[in-house]
Amino acid sequence: MTTRTAALQSPGLDTSGLSTLQVEVARKLMPIIHAGRWSAGEKISDAALAREFGISRTPVRQVLQFLSDKGIIAQTDNRGFTLVRQPAAGENIDELVPPSEVDTLYRQIMHARANGLIGSEASEMELLDHFGTSRGIVRRTLMRLSAEGLAERRDGHGWRFAECLDNRQAVNESYAFRTIIECGAVMEDTFRADPDALAAxxxxxxxxxxxxxxxxxxxxWFEANARFHETVVSWSGNRFLVQSIRRQNSLRRMTEYAEFAELSEAGVRKAARDHLAILEAIKADDRKLASAILFRHLSRSHAGAEVKPAQRAD
Known part of the structure; x- marks a missing residue:
């Protein structure tokens, strides 16, 4: 590897005053707030967010308290939280909550893999040389990628990255697998939609x-789509189906994340309408219809998979 990226932030520099974990939580939470999950005055459950993010309640509460200092969230008398307002159009998330060094390197590695700037295998030293950061940040980022199924340690000192969905066969197999998993999840006898999550x-x-x-x-936009599909599958109550869709979302994230900068208005609107129709069928307890709409939705997305990811319906 010969191309070096710009150096990351200096170790320990965090102008938000949050820890690395808290920054990562905040950067997951802010897009959810901006997307309209809660209306002004609505309660925000720290326990539900902790479950969703797979962490303890403490860092979630600390981030909610941080956002209350910014006037976006309010803390109630019973130690709960409510939304005050959505972030204003001019409030840049990078200024409000600067990315942690791990988050920055994570995104850089995703972009580099998606664009062929690094290979399918790399050592820590190669990554250090390519990205110009510290060994500790590289290791923590690799552990995050490993936890998401996007990297695994090779025998010796190297790492192997998950296959990108960057060829026709891989894309075809991914959509076929998703159709089986997602449509099947909706038809499971154990399928029970959570009313609060559905409303959100x-x-x-x-x-x-x-x-x-x-x-x-x-x-x-990418995360909202991934969240929709993972949540619907989670209502099946089947942990293995949930693990499968999370794995698919991670593979899609590896390939598509960097390319979602250019959005197609038709793609955004079409996906949102499909998603709302699926939710409406689930609310009506017509799971056959919900599964049929989901099948059409994924098939239509598959048919458009040769265009840029940002132009796909999903």
């Missing part, structure tokens, strides 16, 4: 349907 997804999709395209960040 509806608000998020309505916000995407109605928001000016210029106000939707590519990463937020």
């Amino acid at each position: 997804l509806e608000r998020e999709q309505v916000a995407l349907l109605n928001a000016p395209l210029a106000s939707i960040e590519g990463s937020a």
Whole structure:
């Protein structure tokens, strides 16, 4: 590897005053707030967010308290939290919550893999040389990628990255697998939609349907789509189906994340309408219809898979 990226932030420099974990939580939470999951005055459950993010409640509460200092969230008398307002159009998330060094390197590695700038295998020293950061940041980032199924340690000192969905066969197999998993999950006897989560997804999709395209960040659009599909599958109550869809979302993230900077208005609106139709069928307890719409939705996305990812319906 000969191309070096710009150096990351100096170790320990964090102008937000948050720890690395808290920064990562905040940067997951802000797009959800911006997407309209909660309306002004609505309660925000720190316990539910902790479950969603797979962490303890403490860092979630600390981030909510940080955002209360910014006037976005309010803390109630019973130590709960409510949304005060959505971030204003001029409030840049990078200024409000600067990315942690791990988050920055994570995104750089994803971009480099998606664009063929680093190979499918690399040593820590090669990554150090390529990205110009510290060994500790490289190791923590690799552990994050490993936890998401995107990298695994090779015998010796190297790492192997997951295959990107960057060829026709891999894309075909991914969509076929997703269709089996997602449509099957909806038809499981154990399928039970959570009313609060369903309402939150509806608000998020309505916000995407109605928001000016210029106000939707590519990463937020990708994560909203991934969150929708993972949540619907989670209602099956089958942990193995959930693990499978998370793995697929991680593979999609590796390949597509960097390319979601250019959004197609038709793609955004079409996906949001499909998602709302699926949720409406689930609310009506017509799971056959929900599965059929989901099948059509994924098939239509598959048919458009040769175009740029940002132009796909999902």
